[in-house]
Amino acid sequence: MNDKERIEELRRLLHEHNRRYYIQNDPIISDQEFDALMNELQTLEQRHPELYDANSPTQRVGSDLNGNFEQVEHKYPMLSLSNTYNEHDVASWYDSVKRGLKGETFEICCEIKFDGLSISLIYVDGRLIRGVTRGDGIHGDDVTANVRTIRSIPLVLQPGGDYPKEFEIRGEVLMPWSVFERLNLEREKAEEPLFANPRNAASGTLKSLSSKLVASRNLDSYLYYLLGDDVPCDGHYENMQKAAEWGFKISDAMRKVGSLSEIFDYIRYWDVERKNLPVATDGIVLKVNSLRQQRILGYTAKSPRWAIAYKFKAERACTKLTDIKYQVGRTGQITPVACLDEVQISGTSVRRATLNNEDFMKKMDLHIGDYVYVEKGGEIIPKIVGVAYDKRDDNIKPATFITHCPECGSELVRYEGEAAYYCPNDSGCPPQIKGRIEHFIARKAMNIDSIGPETVDEYYRRGLISNFADLYEIKIEDINGDGNRERSARKVLNGINASKTVPFERVVFALGIRFVGETSAKLIARHFKNMDALMEATEEELKDVDGIGDVIARSVVDYFASEKNRMIVERLKKYGLQMSVVSSSEDNGSDKLAGMNIVISGVFANHTRDEYKAMIEKHGGKNVSSISSKTTFVLAGEKMGPSKLQKAESLGVKIVDEDTFLKMLM
């Protein structure tokens, strides 16, 4: 078997194992065996850049930076469903279907309503070619690169399946509860804002510019709607069973029923049972099963007449608001938290609820001692949705937002245009000081795992550290105790020392500049290349960086305008932290591409086209604009034009993807 055949075989095998693992929950090989096949494929693909395939199983890992999303028009508009909230409305809908079908018998397909974000997938010849978000229903964002990293979405369908040559399938992209909870825990540790629910988390993730990040978030999917000119069956349910055979993940909670009472049984069953599902759901969807009958019933301007959603009620309880506590975050932001008399909602006991900000408290006219309605819907943290004003005692007083920091006593400030209050005493307020140090040592920042929050607290109380630069001044005698302590003291110092090799991008993130998250830190670090340049950057220059907006630009400039911050950064330089991006070979010229004629085509993830052009020249290659027999290879990104592709193929010109290209320069 030659390399090409082996590559094809490995791709087929890996697609199949992938399907068994992520869709059927029935793997037949171990993770190690899977990894071994994957490694073999990766090696072979590197050796043969001309056999690049965007749908290869190796492409699931994603890349660091996709270009911005292109807007594309949906072939069929993506409508929403009209909602009902009670059985009476469901019965009226059922009657309207009966009337619309003039006495014909009909079946209803009952399904779970998944609470994620909808996605439209286009397949041609059994291969995924496009994934688009709902957008405004007419146009959506082309998020294909991100969709490719979702393991339960097949890149290539089961060979030999009886799927149409071209079709669209729609469904929901979801973040499972377990992934959501882990993600929020990590974000809490890093003092990043939490996602309110898995839907927001899934949506934020799918719209991320880094498909590598998407790949790391373990999104899942359920598909529920097949469209196209030649779908195999008249029954929606039957089509979905076909789709399952082709390799799509279809919920096995789908049922076909023939009466209203069976619909109610289904609703009542899943209203309880949904709590055991691994993903968020917010209702039931009822669809007339026959596509022919669907066409008879048709659409209103906004939604189909042949389908309806029944929304589950969010669980709600009434309890007493006993107090409001104010938390101070790393950036000084004050978060009010409601303290409640303990109450049970959806099987968990609730003692706290979010209050958002002062405006929210005012709008509700909250009084300490009020009875409040607390709801736990899709949100993980319960929220106050109303006040039982009739139960209010005459002598209780309105809750007023604090004016001074509960930790350090400074007067709070509210910046223009922001809803939150801040404690401005950033250098003297303990939770801010400790919070910044905790952020600095966090895994995604300097990754100093030999210290945890308790140690930070202890060192701070003992006066050893009052900012993160102080960490690098700690001496063994400062933290050394007797016997055992020496070992752990060494470990602490080793951990701190090791952080000096952490790349510049993460050093920028570790500084804890307001609004500068992991991704924006990377963007600005790579753009300015070193700390000196970044420290001198103007707001305009920052805004010129792709992906950096006004708020971040302003915040970076403000950060470096502070003498205190500049001094801390100067100290970090002195201790030997990484202060510039490690120059990869693309910065220094070579003759690796000498004598080569290279055509660039498509949209790239890691660099812009101009950057690639510059690289080609720096390494001795020549940029040419059209493909001919003299072309050495085409450097191809996503969405290379089909005519170029055809021409390259017919002339036997190699296609090289950007990862392979970058490796060629290493």
Ligand code: IVH
């Ligand atoms: S069918 C024209 N089925 O709910 C009908 N939608 O408000 C197309 N959803 O945008 C949708 N689970 O994001 C359908 N089993 C299911 C669903 C479902 C969740 C979402 C979908 C849609 C929204 C409708």
